[in-house]
Amino acid sequence: MLPIVSITLFLPLLGALLxxxxxxxxxxxxxxxxxxxxxxxxASAVWMWSRGVLPVGFAQVEQIDWxxxxxxxxxxxxxxxxxxLVLLTALLFLLTxxxxxxxxxxxxxxxxxxxxxxxxxxxxxxxxxxxxFYVFFEISLVSMYFMIAGWGHEGRQRAALMFFLxxxxxxxxxxxxxxxxxxxxxxxxxxxxVWIAHPPLTGIAAMLALVAMLFTFAVKIPLxxxxxxxxxxxxxxxxxGSVILAGVMLKFGAYGLIRFALQMTPEAFRYxxxxxxxxxxxxxxxxxxxxxxxxxxxxxxxxxxxxxxxxVVVGVAIAALAIDxxxxxxxxxxxxxxxxxxxxxxxxxxxxxxxxxxxxxTREMARFGGLLKGLPILGWSFVLAAFASLGLxxxxxxxxxxxxxxxxxxxxxxxLIVILGIVVTAGLYLRAIGQVFLGEPRAQWKGLPDLNxxxxxxxxxxxxxxxxxxxxxxxxxxxxxxxxxxxxx
Amino acid sequence: xxxxxxxxxxxxPEILVLLTGAGTLVCEMLRRPRTAxxxxxxxxLLATALTLPLLGVDTSVFSGTFRIDALSIWAKLxxxxxxxxxxxxxxxxxxxxxxxxxxxxxxCFTTFGALVLAGSGDLMFLVLGVLLSGxxxxxxxxxxxxxxxTEAAMKFFVFASVTGxxxxxxxxxxxxxxxxxxxxxxxxxxxxxxxxxxxxxxxIVGLGYKASLVPFHFWxxxxxxxxxxxxxxYLSVVPKIGAIFALxxxxxxxxxxxxxxxxxxxxxxxxMTVGYLAALVQDNVVRLLAYSSIAQAGYFLLGVVAVGVxxxxxxxxxxxxxAYAAMNLGAFAVALQTGRTLDAFAGLGHKNPxxxxxxxxxxxxxxxxxxxAGFVGKFLLFGAAIDAHFTWLAVVAIFNSVLSLAxxxxxxxxxxRQRSDAAAPIFAPExxxxxxxxxxxxxxxxxxxxxxxxxxxxxxx
Numbered sequence: 001m002l003p004i005v006s007i008t009l010f011l012p013l014l015g016a017l018l019x020x021x022x023x024x025x026x027x028x029x030x031x032x033x034x035x036x037x038x039x040x041x042x043a044s045a046v047w048m049w050s051r052g053v054l055p056v057g058f059a060q061v062e063q064i065d066w067x068x069x070x071x072x073x074x075x076x077x078x079x080x081x082x083x084x085l086v087l088l089t090a091l092l093f094l095l096t097x098x099x100x101x102x103x104x105x106x107x108x109x110x111x112x113x114x115x116x117x118x119x120x121x122x123x124x125x126x127x128x129x130x131x132x133f134y135v136f137f138e139i140s141l142v143s144m145y146f147m148i149a150g151w152g153h154e155g156r157q158r159a160a161l162m163f164f165l166x167x168x169x170x171x172x173x174x175x176x177x178x179x180x181x182x183x184x185x186x187x188x189x190x191x192x193x194v195w196i197a198h199p200p201l202t203g204i205a206a207m208l209a210l211v212a213m214l215f216t217f218a219v220k221i222p223l224x225x226x227x228x229x230x231x232x233x234x235x236x237x238x239x240x241g242s243v244i245l246a247g248v249m250l251k252f253g254a255y256g257l258i259r260f261a262l263q264m265t266p267e268a269f270r271y272x273x274x275x276x277x278x279x280x281x282x283x284x285x286x287x288x289x290x291x292x293x294x295x296x297x298x299x300x301x302x303x304x305x306x307x308x309x310x311x312v313v314v315g316v317a318i319a320a321l322a323i324d325x326x327x328x329x330x331x332x333x334x335x336x337x338x339x340x341x342x343x344x345x346x347x348x349x350x351x352x353x354x355x356x357x358x359x360x361x362t363r364e365m366a367r368f369g370g371l372l373k374g375l376p377i378l379g380w381s382f383v384l385a386a387f388a389s390l391g392l393x394x395x396x397x398x399x400x401x402x403x404x405x406x407x408x409x410x411x412x413x414x415x416l417i418v419i420l421g422i423v424v425t426a427g428l429y430l431r432a433i434g435q436v437f438l439g440e441p442r443a444q445w446k447g448l449p450d451l452n453x454x455x456x457x458x459x460x461x462x463x464x465x466x467x468x469x470x471x472x473x474x475x476x477x478x479x480x481x482x483x484x485x486x487x488x489x
Numbered sequence: 490x491x492x493x494x495x496x497x498x499x500x501x502p503e504i505l506v507l508l509t510g511a512g513t514l515v516c517e518m519l520r521r522p523r524t525a526x527x528x529x530x531x532x533x534l535l536a537t538a539l540t541l542p543l544l545g546v547d548t549s550v551f552s553g554t555f556r557i558d559a560l561s562i563w564a565k566l567x568x569x570x571x572x573x574x575x576x577x578x579x580x581x582x583x584x585x586x587x588x589x590x591x592x593x594x595x596x597c598f599t600t601f602g603a604l605v606l607a608g609s610g611d612l613m614f615l616v617l618g619v620l621l622s623g624x625x626x627x628x629x630x631x632x633x634x635x636x637x638x639t640e641a642a643m644k645f646f647v648f649a650s651v652t653g654x655x656x657x658x659x660x661x662x663x664x665x666x667x668x669x670x671x672x673x674x675x676x677x678x679x680x681x682x683x684x685x686x687x688x689x690x691x692x693i694v695g696l697g698y699k700a701s702l703v704p705f706h707f708w709x710x711x712x713x714x715x716x717x718x719x720x721x722x723y724l725s726v727v728p729k730i731g732a733i734f735a736l737x738x739x740x741x742x743x744x745x746x747x748x749x750x751x752x753x754x755x756x757x758x759x760x761m762t763v764g765y766l767a768a769l770v771q772d773n774v775v776r777l778l779a780y781s782s783i784a785q786a787g788y789f790l791l792g793v794v795a796v797g798v799x800x801x802x803x804x805x806x807x808x809x810x811x812a813y814a815a816m817n818l819g820a821f822a823v824a825l826q827t828g829r830t831l832d833a834f835a836g837l838g839h840k841n842p843x844x845x846x847x848x849x850x851x852x853x854x855x856x857x858x859x860x861x862a863g864f865v866g867k868f869l870l871f872g873a874a875i876d877a878h879f880t881w882l883a884v885v886a887i888f889n890s891v892l893s894l895a896x897x898x899x900x901x902x903x904x905x906r907q908r909s910d911a912a913a914p915i916f917a918p919e920x921x922x923x924x925x926x927x928x929x930x931x932x933x934x935x936x937x938x939x940x941x942x943x944x945x946x947x948x949x950x
Contacts, residue, residue: 023842069804069946070869109842131868135859142858150905157902161895168856168894172887179872179883 003062004051005076005126008044008086012037012093012118019112031101034111038094038118045090045122053080053479056486058128058193066132071182071189075128080483081258081336082125084476085251088343089125091461092247093118096240099351099458102358103151110151114240117143121248125255130178130190137174140249141167144241152236159236166229170219173212174256180209181264196263196488210268213261214276220253221309224283234302239354242298246305247347251339254312258332262316266489270320277317281418284310288424297356297363300432301349304389307421308342308397311335314418315404320489322411331411332484333477334403340476341388341396341469348385348462352378355455356436359448365432370441377451379437381459386429388466391422395470399477496550499543499557502565503604505536510597517590525590529576529597533569540565544948553671554611559949560734561608563807568607568727571814572600574927575727578719578822581923583632592632596723599625603731606699609738612660612670618735619656619695622728623649629723630716641715648708652698659691672742679744689749692739693756699732702790703760706783710767713779718829721775722821725782730810733789737806741796750794754882757794760787761889768896772831774824778817781855781896784889785813791870791886795877802873804949809866811945812854812938816863819931820851826924831903838904845904847932852897854935857890862938 015037019030053059061077078086096114103110120143123136141164149160182188184200201209219226234242262269269276287306294300315335322328355378356371357363372379388395401422408415451459469476497504509532516525540562549556579592602621609615627649631642666684667674678685697705713721743749764784771777789809795802823844827833838845854861857868867890871883938945 065943067943067946069943069949070801135864138859138864142853146905149902157906161898161902164898165891165895169888169891172890175868175871176875176880176883176887179868179875180880183872183876 004044004048005060005078006062008041008048008090009076009119009122009126011041011044012115012122016112016115016119019108019115023108025108027104027107030107030111031097031103034097034115035094035101037115038090038097041118041122042090042094045087048078049083049087049479053078053083053482055482061128063128066129071187071191072131073129073191074132075191075193076123076126076132077128078126080480081332082255083479084336084340085125085255085343086122088251088340089118089121089248091465092243092343092347093121095347095351095458095461096243098454099243099354100240101454105151109146113143113146113150114244117147117244121244121252124252128192130181130192130195132190133192134171134175134178137171137252140252141171144245144249147241147244148233148237151238151241153238154236156236159232163229163233167219170216170226172216174216174260177209177212177216177260180205180212192259192264199264199266201265202267206265206268207271210261210265210272213256213265214272217253217256217261218279220256221250221283221313222253222306223279223310223313224286224306227283227287227306230306231299231302234298234350235296239350239357242302242350242354243347246302246350247343250305250309251343254309254316254335254339257313257316258335262320263487263489266320269489273317273320277314277321277412277415280310280313280317281415282310283307284314284418284421285424286310288421288428292424292428295365297365297432297436298350298353300365300428301346301353304425304428305342305346307425308338308346308389310421311401311404311418312338312342314408314415318404318407318411318415322407324410325485327407327410329481329484329487330403331407332487333480334400334407336480336484337469337473337477338397338400338404341400341466344396344462344465344469345385345388348381348459348466349389351455351458351462352382352385355451360445365435368436368442368445369439370437371445371448372437373441374445374448375450377456381451381463382437383433384463385466386433388470390426390429393470394467396466398470399473499546499548499550500555502536502540502543502569503601505532505539506569506597506601506604509533509536510594510601513590513594513597517588517594522589522593525593526576526580529593530573533573533576533597533600537566537569540569549610553673554609554614555605556608556610556738558608559803559807560737561604563810564604564607564731564734567807567811567814568600568603568730571726571818572596572723574818574822574930575719575723577923577927578722578818578825579717581921581927582717582719582825588632592629592717592720595625595629599629599723600727603727606696606728606731607734607738609735610672612664612672615672615692615695615735615739616653616657616660618731619653619699622699622731623653626724626728629720630712632717632720633715637715639715641712645708645712648698648705652694652705656691656695659688659694662691663688672739675739675742676744679746682747685744685747689743689747689752692736693752696732696736696739697756700729700736700786700789701783702756702786703763703783706760706764709783710776710779714773714775718775718821718825721779722818722825725779725821726814726817729782729786730814733786733793733806733810737793737796737803740793745797750877750879753790753794754879757787757790757882758885760784760790761886762787762892765889765892765896769892769899773829774831774834774900775829777831777896777899778820778824781893782817784893785817785855787889788867788870788886789813791874791879791882794879794882795873798878799873799876801869801876804946805866805869805873807949808869808938808942808945809863812862812866812935815931815934815938816851816854816861819847819928819935820855822924822928822931823848823851826921826928831900834900835903835906844928847928848904849901850932850935851928852901854939856894856897860939862935862942865939865942
């Protein structure tokens with residue numbers, strides 16, 4: 001059998017090495033290599049998807065010895081939770097490369113960093129060895145730091161520095177937790193499958209490890225009050241960086257919350273589930289209200305991420321609290337699907353904001369007006385994505401949030417207060433659409449060109465999938481449910 | 490074979506280093522600096538090669554006074570190549586200067602002292618090692634014969650004499666209490682807690698100065714700044730690792746009841762924190778790297794406190810020593826080629842992408858970012874500390890790692906800033922092929938130890 005997981009994982013790295021070898025290659029060739037490699041990666045991810053997952057445990061496992069003396073190995077594989085995220089990652093990266101084909105500033109370094117980031121992202125989702133997971137997790141930080149510092153907007157140095165310091169501070173406790181789990185396992189190993197099957201820590205040690213992991217993933221998700229790096233990083237990051245940051249990298253946190261915190265310290269997680277639930281609810285509401293207060297379109301989208309990821313945390317916490325296995329699976333289905341939907345919807349929104357900024361060189365909502373007349377395609381795309389983001393039925397977020405709320409109703413009805421977030425989000429998106437796209441067109445914005453072919457190519461797959469997941473979520477949910485139905489924690 | 494010959498056979502690498510130093514000196518007397526360099530490099534490489542058959546040996550020679558164990562063997566395998574790289578750096582920096590060959594000779598002798606330290610099984614060897622690795626180092630620092638270098642060497646010398654005397658004084662208590670100078674006899678100290686404490690503090694003072702542990706670090710930034718950069722690079726790696734390994738040789742026999750793990754843990758916290766906080770405000774790259782190397786010494790102590798408790802401690806110390814030697818020498822080599830101020834690094838990443846990437850990787854490795862060498866070393870050190878129930882120490886170390894990122898990014902950030910032409914030097918610095926060779930080798934090891942740590946680990950456990 002072809003090691004398709006490893007091929008998917010290392011194809012982007014291969015592309016990066018190719019560009020490094022061809023340092024004199026012209027700009028068009030560099031971008032062509034970027035797009036070509038990521039297209040191959042997507043094809044390879046689709047192949048992985050077609051091979052499917054197993055009802056129990058991990059499928060398509062590939063492993064080679066790495067540091068046998070300390071029980072670390074190169075182990076990769078997927079299950080119903082990681083596979084959709086891998087597909088999402090491969091898709092978003094391909095679209096990002098298409099969108100970025102306009103980059104003329106140091107294109108070699110740009111494409112190399114993005115390809116490195118793609119390998120790191122896919123690696124984070126497919127690693128079955130805790131040390132390997134950590135390696136990929138950290139490489140993604142470094143590449144994102146250089147993305148923001150190298151291609152961001154005015155205050156990029158400061159924002160990049162803050163991003164790097166904040167997230168490194170966030171990720172190091174995970175290293176401690178990993179060491180704790182490693183020393184607790186007997187014989188010592190970094191095999192995540194072993195840790196999931198037999199949680200190595202109990203009692204107070206497990207609780208300490210959980211607290212360390214929660215800190216790491218709460219920074220990454222991000223959960224109120226550890227979210228402060230997110231708006232700062234998004235405002236200064238280039239549009240492509242924002243798409244990857246929100247669409248892919250925030251999922252590291254949510255994925256880690258399920259894979260590590262929930263599955264490896266299940267007892268402690270159940271014990272702390274109510275507190276995690278409260279954090280999730282507060283974060284979702286806070287994100288919605290904070291977004292309401294924004295005048296900058298990009299900051300607005302950034303804060304709605306805090307809101308949407310809050311729902312994911314609510315779903316995971318409800319799954320831990322649920323006693324009925326069906327409800328438990330329902331909550332987790334919703335949480336994982338929410339991650340996928342958020343990747344698609346927020347990806348689309350950040351692309352659109354980036355395209356708007358490329359034309360108008362501002363993101364202040366009050367300065368726009370009536371853009372729908374001059375830029376119908378951009379405008380209607382934004383309207384569709386915004387409606388998806390506020391949870392309109394028939395669009396991507398609806399089935400996910402519906403499942404989360406349904407499970408919440410069965411387990412902890414009080415927490416349904418979180419639905420208030422949807423109302424606020426609806427209000428703020430309607431206001432944003434009104435300010436930017438409706439009303440009388442301003443003379444200042446006359447003559448802005450609508451989306452060109454490259455931008456259309458970026459947007460169409462996302463919009464199709466937003467509707468596709470909304471109308472017929474079953475093709476994703478079936479894969480997710482295969483795993484969640486029997487998930488052991 | 491007589492026992493004397495048997496013992497000497499184990500010491501062939503050390504003897505060879507000594508002969509190499511002497512041979513280098515002869516070449517210098519004949520005014521043949523180039524030959525001196527060749528002799529020194531080939532001698533040390535041969536000594537490294539002759540150490541390889543010893544791998545796995547665990548014994549001692551001369552009635553237990555000198556140890557041939559994992560620490561002393563790996564000290565040779567790490568410090569001898571590190572000295573070779575330092576020799577090449579010295580050639581790149583000091584080529585054509587007066588008495589160039591003496592530098593090569595002194596480097597060999599000082600390394601010999603560090604090797605004696607790393608293998609000492611006796612109090613007398615400890616003292617001998619500190620003196621041997623000190624005497625050459627003073628002269629090396631003073632080599633440029635200008636005011637800065639002379640002042641640096643003076644400070645270094647005074648500091649060394651005082652700490653050295655304190656150590657010798659304190660060690661007499663241990664000798665008095667156990668009736669033996671053998672480190673193996675230290676187990677008997679649990680009956681004499683006062684003598685044990687006095688001796689312990691004395692050893693920490695003496696070796697702490699050499700390893701630049703806080704609060705015995707004050708000489709380091711001044712000495713590094715005044716000395717030739719190649720000498721600073723050397724001092725930050727070779728004698729430091731020798732002293733840390735000597736500390737391990739001492740504490741592995743010391744009864745835990747003396748409370749030394751806690752004392753060393755406290756010094757580790759001080760060293761890491763003070764080192765990085767001070768590095769945060771430096772504008773001079775040499776001083777910044779000096780304070781960084783002080784802080785890194787604190788990380789070594791994470792492994793030292795776990796000695797005897799965690800099986801991870803020794804592998805962690807050895808892997809981190811190898812990683813540290815590679816990444817620190819690499820960073821110094823780039824600094825040698827680029828300049829001593831942060832301004833000199835402005836725009837380096839655009840002007841010379843290869844050097845830029847290498848420097849970024851050295852600095853990220855010093856921070857402990859995977860998959861680089863520094864990460865594997867620190868990861869094992871954290872594991873050893875947690876295994877020895879020093880979880881709090883690992884937590885402090887982690888906070889310091891975040892602090893260290895802020896320190897190292899101070900060099901990285903200007904490297905990728907567009908440089909205004911006004912800041913450009915009037916004369917472009919001369920290309921230094923040897924410095925380039927050194928950072929290229931260091932680069933290979935920084936990446937290689939990170940990805941293939943198993944090669945080391947497989948031979949350690």
